[in-house]
Amino acid sequence: MVWIKIGVFILGVLLGGILNSFITWWPQEEEGSGPQAACPHCGHSWYGLEKVRLWGLVFSQGRCHYCGDHVPLRYILVELATGVLLVLAFSRGKGTVDMFRLLAFILLLVPLFFIDLKHHRLPNILTLPGIGLGLLLSASLGQIRSSILGALTGGGLLFIASIATRGGLGMGDAKLQAMVGAFLGLKAMLISLAIGVILGGIVAFILLALQVRGRKDMIPYGPFLITGALLVSLVIVTG
Ligand SMILES: [Zn+2]
Structure with missing residues (x-):
């Protein structure tokens, strides 16, 4: 082993x-x-x-x-x-398809994490095919309903948030969270979102308190959403 x-x-x-x-x-x-x-x-x-x-x-x-x-x-x-x-x-992973789903999820999230850190962007070239792949792999595991609900809810919530924050959160974040929902399903997506929001809040607070970043500086949110998604899919048992 x-x-x-x-x-x-x-x-x-x-x-x-x-x-x-x-x-x-x-x-x-x-x-x-x-x-x-x-x-x-x-x-x-x-x-x-x-x-x-x-x-x-x-x-x-x-x-x-x-x-x-x-x-x-x-x-x-x-x-x-x-x-x-x-x-x-x-x-x-539980079985070949589930393992492949996790593998694909990781190979999408790792570059998204580092590209968002560097460019403050989450490329469509990864998120859009990612949404399709997540739906497809979840469907082949008999989880299409939860996957569609997860994609719509994740994308929808962050779409509303991006309008409410006037671009503080971008459309890239909404597409990313739709992808997370497509891969993880509704419940796990919501838990991952909660973890991402809390982590992002803590780190933003620390950066502001230490004056590493000012109030007007852009802090990319993707890496926090991605950390939440990785924790939920690989570490935390959500049942
Ligand atoms: Zn060289």
Whole structure:
């Protein structure tokens, strides 16, 4: 069992490397080049194991092989997070389809988390197909009713919130929460939303109190909604 988990972790790290390429590449999609594993400093493409930054951390002190510059910490975080989350999904999933649903959910949420932190945007290219995929996978598990209700309620609540806060919360957050509802169903989506709102409130309060951020600064909300969704789907037992 331990060896399988190590295998799943390594698979997660490799998938995290692919997610890193996507996170770095977005939003340059209009340039017509696909996501590539390349150094953010010198632009040199990475090949084979060079792409796995966790490996690079051990064997080249986290530096790029070509320019010797430090690769941003985010690369390591994405690989570690994807590895750990995949091991949790493997322990938590009930059957092949459920496991695949969790895997797809993680591979959508990790890039959304880091792209929202960096660009304050939640790309449609992830959320919209995500809503469809969540509905489809939930339907094949016989949970289509809860999935549709979850998507409509999650999207609807945050749509109202985005109008009420005049863009403090964006439409991207509404599409994200619709996706969370499609994957988790109504009840788990509501719990994840509550966790996200509380977490976001606490962190915003701390940032304001420490004057790291001012009242008018934008604090992206996606990472809190995503943390709530990951906790509910992988850690907290909702019954
Ligand atoms: Zn480099």
